Amino acid sequence: MSVWTDRILQEFPADLSRFWIALDPDGLLLDERILHGLRERGFEVLPFEDPVSFRTEYEERYRAAWDTGREGTAKALILQLRGTDLNSLPWDYIKSARTLNLSLADLFPKLSYGVVRKIDSEHHDALFQACKKHAAQPLGEGATKDFILTHIFRLSPYLLSRPEDFWREVLRLHYRGTGLPELLAQHVAAVLRDTPLNALPIDELLKSKAFMVRTVQDAWSRFIVRYGVETPSSEGKPAESNTPIVPFDHPDVRVIIDTMFLEGTLQPIEAHIQPDDLPDWIRVGLIDDPQALTHLVSEGAKRIATDLPSTGASHRDWVEAARRLAELLYRFNELKAADADGLQRQVQTLQKEADVRLKGWVFQHFADLPSLPVAKAPVMVHHVPRYLAMRRDSGEERIALLVFDGLALDQWVQIREDLSARSPEFSAEEGGCFAWLPTLTSISRQALFSGLKPREFQKSMATTAQEPSLWTKFWQENGLRKTEVIFQKGLKRSEQLEALEEALSKPTTKVAGLVVDMIDEIVHGAMLGKRGITGQIREWCDTGFIEKLFLMLSKHGYHIYLTADHGNVDAEGIGRLSQGVVSELKGERVRAYRSEDLASSVPPGIDAFQFGGPGLPTDFLPLYASGRGAFVPKGNKIVAHGGMALEELIVPFVKIKMKKE
Incomplete structure (x- = not known):
C-alpha cells in the first residue's frame, strides 16, 4: 500500500459507520488503487450520478439487508458526490450517513x-x-x-536547448506512456518560445502520442531517403514535407526508436534499393528481405513477454499491453504461412501467459472498473455514451459513434494501416477500453449503447432488440430530442451509404449510433482462424467502404469515434455442453446460469471456471471455458468470443480524423 493510498484510507476507519457520504469534488475516491484498498476493507464506493439509479441500488442491495441485521453486499457503502453541496442529497441519506470532505487543495496545500x-x-x-x-x-x-x-515527469524545459535533447524527452515520455497534460505541455512550449525549437509543434508533440507517432513515422520516411534508400513512394527523391527533422542518428534518440520499431509503435518501411554501406541501426526500420518482418515479430514477442503487467498493475497498464500485443499480432498475421508457422509456438506462449496474468488481475480488480471516472477517456464500454455527452458539452456538436461489432485490437491495427496507406487525410487518436464480461454482443454492446451496467437492463440481456430505444433514451436524458438521435445497424457495404447519408445530412441530426457488423459476420464464418480473417478484412478494406464512411461523416461535420463491443480469439474445443435449457445464455466461450446448482451441473471433465463480476444480476452466473477453450467438440478450432482473453476483453476506442493537420 502506498503512502498516498494510506492517507486517503485513513479517513475511513473500519466499523465507524455503515453508510458514508464523501464530498469529493476532485474524484479522489475514483482511483483504482483507492477503490481496491477500500474494497479490501469491506467498503464499496457508489458514485451519486443518477438519483433514481442510486436509490434503487441503495435500497435493494444495502438498506434492505441492514434493516434486518444482515451485512448486505458490503460491510459499508460510500456515497461519492462529485461536489461539495451536501444539500443536493436526499435528507434521509444525510441523516443516516457519516460525512467527510476530500480535496486536492487540502492534500496538496503548498501547490497551486x-x-x-x-x-x-x-x-x-x-x-x-x-x-x-x-x-x-x-x-x-x-x-x-x-x-x-x-x-513527476523528470523534465526541465530550461535544459532543452538542442533538438536531440527535446526529441529524447518527447520519445521517453511517450514510450513510458506518460505524455504531458495539456497545461504542462503548453507551459513547456511557452518556455521554449524564444529558442530555435519554437518552430516545432511542441505542445502537440508532448501531449499526444498519436501526433508524435505520425510525426516520427513521416520523419523516418524522409530520413532514410537521405541515406540513399529508395522506397515505393520516394523514387529516389526526398518528398516535400513540413514534417520536422528528427535527429535519428543521435544515440539517445536511436535507442528509443529501435524499441518502437521492435514493438510495433513505428512501422518499418519497405526498401526497394539501399546502399551497401547503410548503417546496421537503420535496418531495424526497413523491410529489405523476407526475413526482416519475421525477425521483428520474434524480437517484439520477447520484449512484450518480459514486460507483461502483474496483478498489481493499473487498467492503463493492461490497455497498453493489449495495444502492444495487437501490433505484434497484426505483423504476425501478415507473415507468409511458412514464416508464421515457425513463430506460432512463441506467439501462442505469449498469449497464454498474458491471459493467465489478466485472469488473476480481473479477479482482483475488474469490480473497480465500472466506477472509474470517464472525463479523459472511457474505461469500460458503458462509459462511452457519458464520455461522448461530455464531448458535446465541450463543443463537439455532432458526434458519430461507430461500433465495429466483434473488432479485436489487432484487426483495428490492420484497418488503421490500410487507411493510412490509402488516405493521407486519415489520422487517429488511439486508446482502448474494457468490454463487459461476459464478452457477448447482447451484454457488452447493449451496455455500450445504453450507458448502463448489465443488471440495469437485465430483462433484455439475451437480445439486442432494445439498443435503439436505450441509445435514444440516454441522449434524451442528456438534453436532445428524439428526432436529433439516429441509430442504425447492419452496415457493411458501400451501397448502404447513400441512404445513411440522407439521415446523417439532416440539420436536426446531432448524434448517430452506427453498428458496422462485417467483422462479426466474418468471424462467425471463419474456417481458417484469425490468419484467414486477415485476408477477408483486407478484401473488405479494398472495397473502400470504411474510407467512404469516414469521409461522409467528416463532410457533414461529425466528430467520429470508433469502438467495439468485444474482440475475438482463436479457440479450440474442450467438449460440448448438452444441457438443454439449463443454460440461460449460451456462447461458445461462456455459458450463463440462473443458480449455483445449475452452474454446478457442468460435467467434471469440462475445464471451466466461474466469475460473476460486478454489474451483473445476482442470479446470473457465467461459466467460462478455461484458457482459449470453447464449448464445442474436442479438437475443433474456431474463432470465438465471450471469454476474458486479452484480445476479447480490451477493445479499441479511437477518435478518427479525416483532415490533414
Whole structure:
C-alpha cells in the first residue's frame, strides 16, 4: 500500500459507520488503487450520478439487508458526490450517513490547486511523496508547473536547448506512456518560445502520442531517403514535407526508436534499393528481405513477454499491453504461412501467459472498473455514451459513434494501416477500453449503447432488440430530442451509404449510433482462424467502404469515434455442453446460469471456471471455458468470443480524423 493510498484510507476507519457520504469534488475516491484498498476493507464506493439509479441500488442491495441485521453486499457503502453541496442529497441519506470532505487543495496545500487538479490521478502518489520531501514553501502557478515537471515527469524545459535533447524527452515520455497534460505541455512550449525549437509543434508533440507517432513515422520516411534508400513512394527523391527533422542518428534518440520499431509503435518501411554501406541501426526500420518482418515479430514477442503487467498493475497498464500485443499480432498475421508457422509456438506462449496474468488481475480488480471516472477517456464500454455527452458539452456538436461489432485490437491495427496507406487525410487518436464480461454482443454492446451496467437492463440481456430505444433514451436524458438521435445497424457495404447519408445530412441530426457488423459476420464464418480473417478484412478494406464512411461523416461535420463491443480469439474445443435449457445464455466461450446448482451441473471433465463480476444480476452466473477453450467438440478450432482473453476483453476506442493537420 502506498503512502498516498494510506492517507486517503485513513479517513475511513473500519466499523465507524455503515453508510458514508464523501464530498469529493476532485474524484479522489475514483482511483483504482483507492477503490481496491477500500474494497479490501469491506467498503464499496457508489458514485451519486443518477438519483433514481442510486436509490434503487441503495435500497435493494444495502438498506434492505441492514434493516434486518444482515451485512448486505458490503460491510459499508460510500456515497461519492462529485461536489461539495451536501444539500443536493436526499435528507434521509444525510441523516443516516457519516460525512467527510476530500480535496486536492487540502492534500496538496503548498501547490497551486488549479494546476494539481489537471494532473492524472496515477501521479498523485509520486506527487504526494515529492511534496513531503521537496515542497518547503507555498508555490505559485508557474512554480507548481515546474515542480511537477521536475519531480513527476523528470523534465526541465530550461535544459532543452538542442533538438536531440527535446526529441529524447518527447520519445521517453511517450514510450513510458506518460505524455504531458495539456497545461504542462503548453507551459513547456511557452518556455521554449524564444529558442530555435519554437518552430516545432511542441505542445502537440508532448501531449499526444498519436501526433508524435505520425510525426516520427513521416520523419523516418524522409530520413532514410537521405541515406540513399529508395522506397515505393520516394523514387529516389526526398518528398516535400513540413514534417520536422528528427535527429535519428543521435544515440539517445536511436535507442528509443529501435524499441518502437521492435514493438510495433513505428512501422518499418519497405526498401526497394539501399546502399551497401547503410548503417546496421537503420535496418531495424526497413523491410529489405523476407526475413526482416519475421525477425521483428520474434524480437517484439520477447520484449512484450518480459514486460507483461502483474496483478498489481493499473487498467492503463493492461490497455497498453493489449495495444502492444495487437501490433505484434497484426505483423504476425501478415507473415507468409511458412514464416508464421515457425513463430506460432512463441506467439501462442505469449498469449497464454498474458491471459493467465489478466485472469488473476480481473479477479482482483475488474469490480473497480465500472466506477472509474470517464472525463479523459472511457474505461469500460458503458462509459462511452457519458464520455461522448461530455464531448458535446465541450463543443463537439455532432458526434458519430461507430461500433465495429466483434473488432479485436489487432484487426483495428490492420484497418488503421490500410487507411493510412490509402488516405493521407486519415489520422487517429488511439486508446482502448474494457468490454463487459461476459464478452457477448447482447451484454457488452447493449451496455455500450445504453450507458448502463448489465443488471440495469437485465430483462433484455439475451437480445439486442432494445439498443435503439436505450441509445435514444440516454441522449434524451442528456438534453436532445428524439428526432436529433439516429441509430442504425447492419452496415457493411458501400451501397448502404447513400441512404445513411440522407439521415446523417439532416440539420436536426446531432448524434448517430452506427453498428458496422462485417467483422462479426466474418468471424462467425471463419474456417481458417484469425490468419484467414486477415485476408477477408483486407478484401473488405479494398472495397473502400470504411474510407467512404469516414469521409461522409467528416463532410457533414461529425466528430467520429470508433469502438467495439468485444474482440475475438482463436479457440479450440474442450467438449460440448448438452444441457438443454439449463443454460440461460449460451456462447461458445461462456455459458450463463440462473443458480449455483445449475452452474454446478457442468460435467467434471469440462475445464471451466466461474466469475460473476460486478454489474451483473445476482442470479446470473457465467461459466467460462478455461484458457482459449470453447464449448464445442474436442479438437475443433474456431474463432470465438465471450471469454476474458486479452484480445476479447480490451477493445479499441479511437477518435478518427479525416483532415490533414
